[in-house]
Amino acid sequence: MITKGRKKDTFRFVLQTSNGVKKVCVAGDFSDWETVRMRKQKNGSYAVTIPLSAGSYQYKFQVDDEWLLDPDNHNNALNSFGSLNSLAEIK
Numbered sequence: 001m002i003t004k005g006r007k008k009d010t011f012r013f014v015l016q017t018s019n020g021v022k023k024v025c026v027a028g029d030f031s032d033w034e035t036v037r038m039r040k041q042k043n044g045s046y047a048v049t050i051p052l053s054a055g056s057y058q059y060k061f062q063v064d065d066e067w068l069l070d071p072d073n074h075n076n077a078l079n080s081f082g083s084l085n086s087l088a089e090i091k
Contacts, residue, residue, distance in 0.1 A: 002059075006049075007049075009052065010051050011088070011090065012050075013038065013047065013050065013059070013061075014046070014072075015063070017045070019044075023062075024037075024038045024062070024063050025062040026038060026059055027062060028085070028088075029058050029059070036050065055090055057090065058088075059086050060085055060086060069085070075089065
């Protein structure tokens with residue numbers, strides 16, 4: 001899930017995972033597809049806040065070594081590998 005952050009021009013990526021997960025990251029064209037580590041929250045989800053300007057951003061979550069679409073965002077875009085990325089439209 002992606003929502004507005006507390007500070008201006010920031011957005012919060014959140015992913016609820018199952019128990020036993022060791023590492024959760026998000027990567028997208030906003031980070032040149034370099035993974036950004038997410039922190040475990042008290043409720044068991046993982047989250048990170050990233051500064052983003054208005055525009056369209058493709059992204060995916062990486063849970064341990066598996067790449068996942070955002071289960072809370074049904075907007076997708078085809079990538080150059082023939083698979084899908086989640087798509088966020090920031091206004």
